[in-house]
Amino acid sequence: MNVDLYERIWMWSVGVMLALFFGSTAAAAIGHQVHPPSHIETIDPTKALTDARFRRQGVSVDATGRIHATIVGLMFAWLPGELTLPADTPVTFHMTSADVIHGYEIVRTDAQSMVIPGYVSQFTTRFAAGDYLVACNEYCGVGHHTMATRLHVVPRTAWKAPEASHGN
Ligand code: CUA
Numbered sequence: 001m002n003v004d005l006y007e008r009i010w011m012w013s014v015g016v017m018l019a020l021f022f023g024s025t026a027a028a029a030i031g032h033q034v035h036p037p038s039h040i041e042t043i044d045p046t047k048a049l050t051d052a053r054f055r056r057q058g059v060s061v062d063a064t065g066r067i068h069a070t071i072v073g074l075m076f077a078w079l080p081g082e083l084t085l086p087a088d089t090p091v092t093f094h095m096t097s098a099d100v101i102h103g104y105e106i107v108r109t110d111a112q113s114m115v116i117p118g119y120v121s122q123f124t125t126r127f128a129a130g131d132y133l134v135a136c137n138e139y140c141g142v143g144h145h146t147m148a149t150r151l152h153v154v155p156r157t158a159w160k161a162p163e164a165s166h167g168n
Contacts, residue, residue: 045117048072048098049079053120059083059091061161071095073102073115076143078134084152086159087129095121103137106151114138127153 003011028034048054049072057070057079069091072079085091095104097117104121105112109132113121136147 041120041122042118043096043120045096045098048074048096048117051096053094054096059085059162067091067161069093071104071115072098073104073136073147074098075100075141076136076147078104078136078147078149082150082152084154084159085127086156087153088126089156090124090126092122092124100140101138102140102147103135105135105137107133107135112137127151129153129155 043051043053054070054072057072060068060070062068067085067089069083069085071083071093073095074097093104093111093113095113095115096119097115099117101117102115103112104115106127109125109127111123111125111127113123115121115138130153132151132153134149134151136144140147
């Protein structure tokens with residue numbers, strides 16, 4: 001097969017570039033243990049709904065008064081269905097998936113995270129009062145577009161802490 005010299009140069013350059021890109025990605029992932037933010041805590045995804053950390057989904061307050069929102073994503077819903085949180089108060093979200101990768105995005109805020117089976121995603125944020133749409137932003141199957149829920153943020157004085165305390 002006769003390949004033009006310039007074409008051969010380009011083919012080799014592309015090959016070298018691909019090797020560099022894949023190599024640097026692999027080096028970062030393996031050598032420096034780079035992974036999505038906050039995906040440090042692991043969990044058995046087949047037990048996501050029975051694990052002590054996720055058995056009870058929803059809002060809870062721990063012994064120090066911090067507010068936690070525990071959420072499980074699965075095709076094609078977020079559990080629990082809806083959340084009510086106090087405004088202007090830090091809330092720590094703990095999320096995991098029972099099946100495939102989902103994306104927890106509180107629309108029009110900076111709160112979002114990939115939700116990966118086998119890992120616990122976590123972030124802490126606070127909200128202004130209002131109603132927020134929570135959408136799944138990782139394509140997870142035929143019902144992906146229906147995987148949405150609501151987050152109600154009410155003034156602090158109007159918010160009532162749930163009875164149950166945090167599982168941990
Ligand atoms: Cu869950 Cu898309």
